[in-house]
Amino acid sequence: AECxxxxxxxxxxxxxxxxxxxxxxxxxxxxxxxxxxMAKALTFEIYKKLRDKQTPSGFTxxxxxxxxxxxxxxxxxxxxxxxxxxxxxxEVFKDLLDIVIQDRHGGYKPTDKHKTDLNYxxxxxxxxxxxxxxxSSRVRTGRSxxxxxxxxxxxxxxxxxxxxxxxxxxxxxxxxxxxxxxPLKDMTDKxxxxxxxxxxxxxxxxSPLLLASGMARDWPDARGICEGxxxxxxxxxxxxxxxxxxxxSVTHAVSPSPLPxxxxxxxxxxxxxxxxxxxxxxxxxxxLTCPSNLGTGLRGGVHVKLPNLSKHAKFEEVLNxxxxxxxxxxxxxxAAEGGVxxxxxxxxxxxxxxEQVQMVVDGVKLMIEMEKKLEKGGSxxxxxxxxx
Amino acid sequence: MPFGNTHNQLKMKYxxxxxxxxxxxxxxxMAKVLTEELxxQLRDKTTPSGFTxxxxxxxxxxxxxxxxxxxxxxxxxxxxxxEVFKDLLDPVIEDRHGGYKPSDTHKTDLNPxxxxxxxxxxxxxxxSSRVRTGRSxxxxxxxxxxxxxxxxxxxxxxxEGLGSLDGDLKGKYYALKNMTDExxxxxxxxxxxxxxxxSPLLLASGMARDWPDARGIWHNxxxTFLVWVxxxxxxxxxxxxxxxxxxxxxxRFCTGLTKIxxxxxxxxxxxxxxxxxxxxLTCPSNLGTGLRAGVHVKLPCLSKHEKFGEILKxxxxxxxxxxxxxxAAVGGVxxxxxxxxxxxxxxELVQMVVDGVKLLVEMEKxxxxGQSIDELMPAQK
Numbered sequence: 001a002e003c004x005x006x007x008x009x010x011x012x013x014x015x016x017x018x019x020x021x022x023x024x025x026x027x028x029x030x031x032x033x034x035x036x037x038m039a040k041a042l043t044f045e046i047y048k049k050l051r052d053k054q055t056p057s058g059f060t061x062x063x064x065x066x067x068x069x070x071x072x073x074x075x076x077x078x079x080x081x082x083x084x085x086x087x088x089x090x091e092v093f094k095d096l097l098d099i100v101i102q103d104r105h106g107g108y109k110p111t112d113k114h115k116t117d118l119n120y121x122x123x124x125x126x127x128x129x130x131x132x133x134x135x136s137s138r139v140r141t142g143r144s145x146x147x148x149x150x151x152x153x154x155x156x157x158x159x160x161x162x163x164x165x166x167x168x169x170x171x172x173x174x175x176x177x178x179x180x181x182x183p184l185k186d187m188t189d190k191x192x193x194x195x196x197x198x199x200x201x202x203x204x205x206x207s208p209l210l211l212a213s214g215m216a217r218d219w220p221d222a223r224g225i226c227e228g229x230x231x232x233x234x235x236x237x238x239x240x241x242x243x244x245x246x247x248x249s250v251t252h253a254v255s256p257s258p259l260p261x262x263x264x265x266x267x268x269x270x271x272x273x274x275x276x277x278x279x280x281x282x283x284x285x286x287x288l289t290c291p292s293n294l295g296t297g298l299r300g301g302v303h304v305k306l307p308n309l310s311k312h313a314k315f316e317e318v319l320n321x322x323x324x325x326x327x328x329x330x331x332x333x334x335a336a337e338g339g340v341x342x343x344x345x346x347x348x349x350x351x352x353x354x355e356q357v358q359m360v361v362d363g364v365k366l367m368i369e370m371e372k373k374l375e376k377g378g379s380x381x382x383x384x385x386x387x388x
Numbered sequence: 389m390p391f392g393n394t395h396n397q398l399k400m401k402y403x404x405x406x407x408x409x410x411x412x413x414x415x416x417x418m419a420k421v422l423t424e425e426l427x428x429q430l431r432d433k434t435t436p437s438g439f440t441x442x443x444x445x446x447x448x449x450x451x452x453x454x455x456x457x458x459x460x461x462x463x464x465x466x467x468x469x470x471e472v473f474k475d476l477l478d479p480v481i482e483d484r485h486g487g488y489k490p491s492d493t494h495k496t497d498l499n500p501x502x503x504x505x506x507x508x509x510x511x512x513x514x515x516s517s518r519v520r521t522g523r524s525x526x527x528x529x530x531x532x533x534x535x536x537x538x539x540x541x542x543x544x545x546x547x548e549g550l551g552s553l554d555g556d557l558k559g560k561y562y563a564l565k566n567m568t569d570e571x572x573x574x575x576x577x578x579x580x581x582x583x584x585x586x587s588p589l590l591l592a593s594g595m596a597r598d599w600p601d602a603r604g605i606w607h608n609x610x611x612t613f614l615v616w617v618x619x620x621x622x623x624x625x626x627x628x629x630x631x632x633x634x635x636x637x638x639x640r641f642c643t644g645l646t647k648i649x650x651x652x653x654x655x656x657x658x659x660x661x662x663x664x665x666x667x668x669l670t671c672p673s674n675l676g677t678g679l680r681a682g683v684h685v686k687l688p689c690l691s692k693h694e695k696f697g698e699i700l701k702x703x704x705x706x707x708x709x710x711x712x713x714x715x716a717a718v719g720g721v722x723x724x725x726x727x728x729x730x731x732x733x734x735x736e737l738v739q740m741v742v743d744g745v746k747l748l749v750e751m752e753k754x755x756x757x758g759q760s761i762d763e764l765m766p767a768q769k
Contacts, residue, residue, distance in 0.1 A: 157402025
């Protein structure tokens with residue numbers, strides 16, 4: 001029943017030519033009950049200023065904000081409430097998005113520059129996290145392909161073209177990363193079950209936050225998963241027009257090369273050959289659909305047993321200082337089970353990939369030491385770290 | 389679901405073949421009609437307000453089909469949709485409305501004096517009677533496409549118009565976004581409240597955007613006449629009461645509708661109507677009268693009879709559970725209503741319900757006594 005409630009929202013409002021006959025007051029959304037980044041940032045003056053603008057591909061202000069209008073807020077999470085429909089969205093609507101970005105990414109200013117570092121050799125340590133506590137490790141990011149609009153806005157033709165390019169790129173991988181592509185719409189029951197068992201399968205989203213943006217249109221056309229032959233790796237291609245790359249290591253320790261540098265570079269090379277590199281600029285780093293994923297788009301995390309530490313009064317403070325966040329093992333909206341938490345970097349923008357994974361590695365190492373101390377009945381007061 | 393695809397300006401760089409949706413697993417009216425050739429022909433067209441072919445069909449692309457219901461799979465965003473995309477919508481209309489041709493004309497008759505009988509359905513069997521329809525206000529886009537400003541303007545006009553009704557029709561408006569918990573509970577208890585739709589069929593069309601802004605419910609003090617504002621259509625008008633006096637329900641329905649229409653006209657606004665399609669509404673299935681007249685009626689014996697389905701067909705009636713279109717009957721009580729919308733007038737459709745239900749109740753009484761109903765079998769209407 002719950003998933004029936006979470007149904008799809010759409011929008012034609014956003015390209016309705018009659019709306020300009022109405023004044024800005026008449027069109028300005030009622031955000032009085034709203035609590036998301038967009039609602040905090042979008043004043044009437046900004047709405048008035050931006051409402052007649054559109055990107056070259058036709059994405060409008062109302063397109064950007066519809067998801068935030070339709071979803072006033074989440075009880076536990078401060079949602080973003082706006083999306084990009086193409087690379088130019090972040091430029092055309094910067095008066096709104098710069099504020100959202102600053103608020104979401106810890107004060108990141110319109111003049112700031114973002115550092116990209118995918119050289120895994122720059123990571124110190126990370127190969128010796130105690131396997132009795134750290135059950136699995138994972139790194140994910142996303143990439144957008146220049147010349148195409150993003151999932152909220154892309155047409156079927158664009159999405160299919162992206163799928164085709166992605167398949168070509170993924171088929172060029174070899175060695176550890178060699179794999180097979182499974183389009184969602186042609187999957188057999190057996191393949192589907194295997195992908196579920198491997199925790200690789202993604203399905204049509206049910207969250208109204210995602211659906212309201214339009215990313216699920218035409219599902220499952222041109223969506224698929226590329227899985228590496230090694231059980232240790234998997235990557236998703238074309239999750240609606242953006243390559244979403246997930247590398248999962250189900251071994252007991254963080255893999256020696258947690259950053260898939262060879263993989264990402266190889267994939268990017270194929271796209272560049274076709275004159276479709278990844279969307280990137282020196283201010284925003286990698287450009288993705290949701291403003292919360294700008295920069296590295298990277299979430300590196302572990303599933304780790306912290307039954308004692310998680311009950312400690314200072315658990316939250318420790319996480320904050322380490323610039324880490326906790327989730328349940330089912331993902332962003334779930335609860336922890338059996339004292340096992342998903343611990344990952346909180347930041348996306350303003351720190352490089354290496355820096356973010358370094359924070360995870362160092363932070364998790366410290367938290368395990370704290371857990372061990374608490375197990376023995378000791379105090380962790382002297383171990384609480386400084387603010388990173 | 390639909391969103392920017394529909395106005396994505398880059399899509400014309402792709403060929404029709406590259407953009408044509410994959411309808412191979414689909415079973416709805418739109419999917420039956422929309423060939424690649426037709427898609428190629430219409431894909432660069434838009435209505436004056438900017439509604440595109442992809443807008444029209446997105447709900448049918450995103451919802452391949454329903455196990456029990458043949459869904460329509462397309463919607464209108466404005467009055468002109470039915471003209472600009474007639475090459476798609478005419479066949480959909482013909483298929484959905486029993487062969488209704490592009491050259492056919494539709495008759496409107498809202499004169500309740502033309503209804504014969506209808507005031508004497510047996511209240512031991514007929515528990516309640518209800519008539520509903522929809523109306524769209526000319527000059528505004530329809531719910532899949534309207535902007536917040538348009539929707540609010542429609543609400544303002546509706547509130548103003550309904551506010552000047554008097555006598556039996558005097559009532560009050562409850563805006564969804566300002567409702568108190570007490571008001572909400574009362575409206576639920578009265579079976580009046582509508583909430584944000586959950587059906588992906590409706591949601592995929594875009595009609596739920598900005599919920600609950602500019603949505604509301606108006607009803608008269610007697611709770612027998614009800615108007616929904618900005619749900620699936622601009623206005624949904626409902627007349628209902630307990631018991632079997634369909635004539636009274638229809639009287640009030642026609643009186644109220646006619647009054648509302650003249651109030652709108654005084655302000656310079658008409659309802660969307662033309663002589664081919666009758667009243668123009670969001671879903672092609674509701675064209676013509678947009679009228680569903682029905683009763684909740686106890687038919688425990690008849691409903692188990694092997695010819696029940698056939699009898700309904702011959703009478704041009706349809707059955708639903710008492711929870712509405714997608715529900716099961718409870719305790720042998722069925723919702724029986726007219727199956728048609730287009731090609732028959734309002735009076736004709738209500739007459740079919742009145743006459744048909746009278747016959748069904750007779751059959752039920754016979755079966756109760758263990759008698760046969762073979763000689764009561766009707767001819768195809």
